[in-house]
Amino acid sequence: MLHYDLVVIGGGPAGLAAAYSAAQNGVKEILILERDQVTGGILNQCIHNGFGLHYFKEELTGPEYAQRFEELVAETSATVMTDTMVLGITPEKQIYALNPKEGYLTIEAKSIVLAMGCRERTRGAIAIPGDRPAGVFTAGTAQRYINMEGYLVGKRIVILGSGDIGLIMARRMTLEGAKVLAVVELMPYSNGLNRNLVQCLEDYGIPLYLSHTVTDIKGKARVEKVIVSEVDQNKAPIPGTEMEFDCDTLLLSVGLIPENEVSKTAGIELDRRSNGAVVYDDMQTNIEGVFACGNVLHVHDLVDFVTLESMKAGKFAAKYVKAPYAHSDDAIEIGNGERVSYTVPQKIDLSCGEEQTDLFFRVNQVVKKGVITLTASDGRVIFQRRKPTLLPAEMEKITLKKEDLKGEKKVVLSVRMEDEKA
Amino acid sequence: MMKRELICIVCPQGCHLTVTEENGSYKVTGNTCKRGEVYGVKEVTAPRRVITSTMKLQGGRLPRVPVKTNGDIPKELIFQCMEEIDHVTVTAPVKAGQVVLPNVLGTGVDVVATRTMGMV
Incomplete structure (x- = not known):
């Protein structure tokens, strides 16, 4: 059996930052387990730029951002084991893994950081009717094919979903000579960043169909046609609005799900709202010494925020390695009030962690002239801030002084519109 | 106005x-x-854009290496720039930041690799 102080599961941006931060905080025996041939995770296929503006204060491409962190980790004593698949973990912090060189491995750790990232929703997850020909890909799969393996997956493309991956792929396929006929979005607004609507769609004259969805796929061996219909307010297709696109490929950019299969094997408590673990403000899960960060905890928009969150997880994992600590039973619960779909962390513990904490959250609808409020059980306003626009596609962050929460058991975060009564 | x-x-x-x-x-x-x-x-x-793409890579772990223009180029040159990038084959090893296509289309901007790729 192998013994390490800290085992980090996943060598993407979250895992690398957590390992680096733990090393900075004095942990020597660190092992990073990565299932791919190299570390860097999804950044390796995100060859476009726009990464690192917050953290490195410069504009980097995905591979450059990954490499920066690989170089930082290489300077520490951390060991990286690639081609290694983790099968499960136990509450006693034993890790079972496999790789082609060493076979089956059992590793014992004082602390574990979960950094497995997320995966894409597929055709099955959204149940698109129609034939089942080749040529239906998730956008991320197509991205890996084109940017790493060198295959263009099609020539005439329809993209469903206007999240950032969909928009980035619309541009990428166009640059490589494919014709992107349409980007189709179910919602009446795009889920992507404004800058991507401009530089990926407008720059290349690619039409965006809002309040539309794919209602049929036709084709025998390969996709031949995709049928797109307009939807009503309840997102139901409107008969008679069908448009036919002659295409050979349908790319799906329809959301990401944190990959928590390994977390489940240890009985880690998951939050149905974020699809990630329930964590305290030091990123610790309900199992002592097991921390979570990055997209396995909740899906982020920007890698820079993944880095910051993971640095925090690494820091407290280091603290735990030095002197194991438990959370007090009266940690404060963060309730989700109106228009808030989830928060991370879900619990704040005044007895450990830092003096102030970031609270990440998303709204469940577009809110104009929003007022973000954190309310105590007696109705006292603990925190309030106004924001002109809040979008479900953009993660929001507020910073709380923990002493302001003293004496509370549960506080509630809500978002209302300015002209609405509190 | x-x-x-x-x-x-x-x-x-x-x-x-x-x-x-x-x-x-x-x-x-x-x-x-x-x-x-x-x-x-x-x-x-005079609108300008940074172009990111990939180049053919020989002798590396993968058949492609990611690249970018090390500065923005005129927007109307985007597709010509893509064509120039298509014509280059890089041989491993290559280092991030290494110029793989100097002064693309006479713009004064270089195309550089964005990932270090060793020989296999």
Whole structure:
């Protein structure tokens, strides 16, 4: 059996930052387990730029951002084991893994950081009717094919979903000579960043169909046609609005799900709202010494925020390695009030962690002239801030002084519109 | 007088800019940083973009290496630049930041690798 102080599961941006931060905080025996041939995770296929503006204060491409962190980790004593698949973990912090060189491995750790990232929703997850020909890909799969393996997956493309991956792929396929006929979005607004609507769609004259969805796929061996219909307010297709696109490929950019299969094997408590673990403000899960960060905890928009969150997880994992600590039973619960779909962390513990904490959250609808409020059980306003626009596609962050929460058991975060009564 | 509404693409914030021109001088409003002002003027006078793509790689772990233009190039040259990139084959090892296509289309901008790839 192998013994390490800290085992980090996943060598993407979250895992690398957590390992680096733990090393900075004095942990020597660190092992990073990565299932791919190299570390860097999804950044390796995100060859476009726009990464690192917050953290490195410069504009980097995905591979450059990954490499920066690989170089930082290489300077520490951390060991990286690639081609290694983790099968499960136990509450006693034993890790079972496999790789082609060493076979089956059992590793014992004082602390574990979960950094497995997320995966894409597929055709099955959204149940698109129609034939089942080749040529239906998730956008991320197509991205890996084109940017790493060198295959263009099609020539005439329809993209469903206007999240950032969909928009980035619309541009990428166009640059490589494919014709992107349409980007189709179910919602009446795009889920992507404004800058991507401009530089990926407008720059290349690619039409965006809002309040539309794919209602049929036709084709025998390969996709031949995709049928797109307009939807009503309840997102139901409107008969008679069908448009036919002659295409050979349908790319799906329809959301990401944190990959928590390994977390489940240890009985880690998951939050149905974020699809990630329930964590305290030091990123610790309900199992002592097991921390979570990055997209396995909740899906982020920007890698820079993944880095910051993971640095925090690494820091407290280091603290735990030095002197194991438990959370007090009266940690404060963060309730989700109106228009808030989830928060991370879900619990704040005044007895450990830092003096102030970031609270990440998303709204469940577009809110104009929003007022973000954190309310105590007696109705006292603990925190309030106004924001002109809040979008479900953009993660929001507020910073709380923990002493302001003293004496509370549960506080509630809500978002209302300015002209609405509190 | 000319007036144009733009969305800034410099960073993920995506500020809504208004660029007005009067007698050859430009004024940008709606930006929240200096870079937004520079972008606003450039976008209405001579729009430019950074291009990211991949090049063929020989002898490496993967058949492609990611690249970028090490600075923005005129927007109308995007597809010509892609064609130039298509014609180059890089041989491993290659280092991130290494120039793989100097002075692309005479723009004074180099295409550089964005990932170190060792020999296999």
